[in-house]
Amino acid sequence: MLTSDRAGVDLTTERGDIKLVKGRANLAQAVLNRLFTRRGELAGLGHPDYGSRLYQLIGEPNTRRSQAVAELYIREALAGEPRIREIVAIIFEPPSLRADKRNVMELTLAILPVDEDEPLTIGAQIPL
Numbered sequence: 001m002l003t004s005d006r007a008g009v010d011l012t013t014e015r016g017d018i019k020l021v022k023g024r025a026n027l028a029q030a031v032l033n034r035l036f037t038r039r040g041e042l043a044g045l046g047h048p049d050y051g052s053r054l055y056q057l058i059g060e061p062n063t064r065r066s067q068a069v070a071e072l073y074i075r076e077a078l079a080g081e082p083r084i085r086e087i088v089a090i091i092f093e094p095p096s097l098r099a100d101k102r103n104v105m106e107l108t109l110a111i112l113p114v115d116e117d118e119p120l121t122i123g124a125q126i127p128l
Contacts, residue, residue: 052077062095086112088119103128
């Protein structure tokens with residue numbers, strides 16, 4: 001499973017240039033980039049529908065209701081990714097009462113890439 005909390009995202013270099021990822025790792029990266037980019041943020045570059053509305057959950061409590069809204073936003077955003085055939089599952093961790101986790105929604109996303117039979121599993125933490 002590939003995971004990202006998006007905190008401290010670093011560029012990796014190889015031989016003095018930015019290292020590129022391919023295949024399933026590239027799709028996982030594209031999914032996370034789409035989810036963590038505000039919808040409309042790239043309108044000036046010709047991509048008005050790229051991104052998600054997850055940023056609208058900032059300040060909301062981590063409840064089953066906000067998780068249901070997050071699932072809707074995730075499905076809406078990933079509908080625009082042509083390399084995804086199906087969203088197999090979106091599984092949220094139960095809301096935590098711990099102070100260090102109250103403002104974070106943890107989830108596991110399973111997607112089926114086009115032309116593949118094995119789901120790709122991605123873990124993510126959405127800041128609230």
